[in-house]
Amino acid sequence: MEDLIRRLIxxxxxxxxxxxxxxxxxxxxxxxxxxxxxxxxxxAQAEQRLSxxxxxxxxxxxxxxxxxxxxxxxxxxxDAMKEKIYERLLEVxxxxxxxxxxxxEFKEPNVNDLVFTIVLPMVTxxxxxxxxxxxxxxxxxxxxxxNVTGGEEEFVMMDRVKVIVEGKRNSTGEGxxxxxxxxxxxxxxxxxxxxxxxxxxxxxxxxxxxxYDGTSFSVTEKLxxxxxGMERSKKRWIDNYSVVVDCLYSxxxxxxxxxxxxxxx
Numbered sequence: 001m002e003d004l005i006r007r008l009i010x011x012x013x014x015x016x017x018x019x020x021x022x023x024x025x026x027x028x029x030x031x032x033x034x035x036x037x038x039x040x041x042x043x044a045q046a047e048q049r050l051s052x053x054x055x056x057x058x059x060x061x062x063x064x065x066x067x068x069x070x071x072x073x074x075x076x077x078x079d080a081m082k083e084k085i086y087e088r089l090l091e092v093x094x095x096x097x098x099x100x101x102x103x104x105e106f107k108e109p110n111v112n113d114l115v116f117t118i119v120l121p122m123v124t125x126x127x128x129x130x131x132x133x134x135x136x137x138x139x140x141x142x143x144x145x146x147n148v149t150g151g152e153e154e155f156v157m158m159d160r161v162k163v164i165v166e167g168k169r170n171s172t173g174e175g176x177x178x179x180x181x182x183x184x185x186x187x188x189x190x191x192x193x194x195x196x197x198x199x200x201x202x203x204x205x206x207x208x209x210x211x212y213d214g215t216s217f218s219v220t221e222k223l224x225x226x227x228x229g230m231e232r233s234k235k236r237w238i239d240n241y242s243v244v245v246d247c248l249y250s251x252x253x254x255x256x257x258x259x260x261x262x263x264x265x
Contacts, residue, residue: 038151038178046177049149050184050217054176057210057217062243065211065220069196071253073129078249081125082242083234088117090231098228099204111167112154114204118225119165119248123157126252134159134252144185153182161186163251164199175201176208183212198251209247223247 036045047053096110097103120136127134135158143150155165164182168175179199187197199210207223225244230237 036149038149038181039174041149041177041181043177046181050180052217054173054180057180057219060211060218060220062209062220062223062247065209065218066246066250069198069211069250069254071249073126073249073253077125077129078245079238081122081249082238082245084121085118085245086230086234086237086242088121089114089226092117093226093231099226108167111202111204114226115155115165115167115202118244119155119157122245122248122252126249130253132159134162142182142185143189145188149181149185151178151182153178156186157252161190161197163248164197166199166201168201168203175203176210179210180212180217183210183217187212187214196254198254200248200251207244207247209251220247 038046041049043054092113093099096113097106099106099111099114123134123136126132137156137158138154139152140156140158141150141152142156153164154167157163157165164179164186166175166179166182179201183197183199197212199212201208201210202225205224205226207225209220209223211218223244225241227237227241230241
């Protein structure tokens with residue numbers, strides 16, 4: 001009996017070792033497509049590739065950015081969507097907890113749940129109302145034309161490429177670096193003309209909206225999309241916290257479309 005137990009333990013250890021080796025080989029194979037993944041790049045390296053400091057990006061008021069990103073969705077439909085998203089957010093918060101660093105159980109996948117809750121119904125709505133072949137792609141691989149940088153973005157709205165969303169539990173700075181690098185590589189791999197590419201960085205609670213025209217980046221002030229106790233006041237949320245819905249509608253309808261599909265290595 002003891003021999004049998006010892007043999008089972010040895011087999012389990014061999015299985016774990018093989019699993020670790022397979023995972024390591026898979027990671028090496030995936031990263032072989034580019035020299036440096038986004039998350040491994042230092043801030044200095046990212047700034048050199050982007051040709052701008054991460055804290056030097058031109059700031060814009062939300063209204064200024066939305067003026068150039070007009071959408072065709074009717075106000076009544078936007079208002080209805082805000083009501084829908086409010087209810088869906090309450091379900092996520094009730095089921096998973098409020099996104100705060102004080103909650104050790106709230107991790108990056110929970111942030112992604114919040115992003116998915118907001119983005120998916122809007123992608124579907126824009127698709128139905130505009131007829132565009134818009135799709136929500138998760139963990140989309142991005143790679144530069146020279147294979148120097150690359151990575152996987154949590155959410156990319158594909159009509160070829162329109163909007164990139166990067167979710168981070170507690171670091172919009174890290175999310176900003178990865179999102180901007182992905183935006184640059186997405187632009188470089190697509191023949192986008194007379195338009196903008198949009199990106200969002202979010203902790204679930206706070207959002208930033210970015211715009212890129214192939215030369216320069218712009219960013220809005222931080223947008224607060226949630227507040228503690230929001231279940232007690234739908235009106236307060238809609239009046240003061242739902243602007244992220246307006247931003248996403250504008251980006252989804254106005255975001256740049258390439259003439260060829262993105263090259264992903």
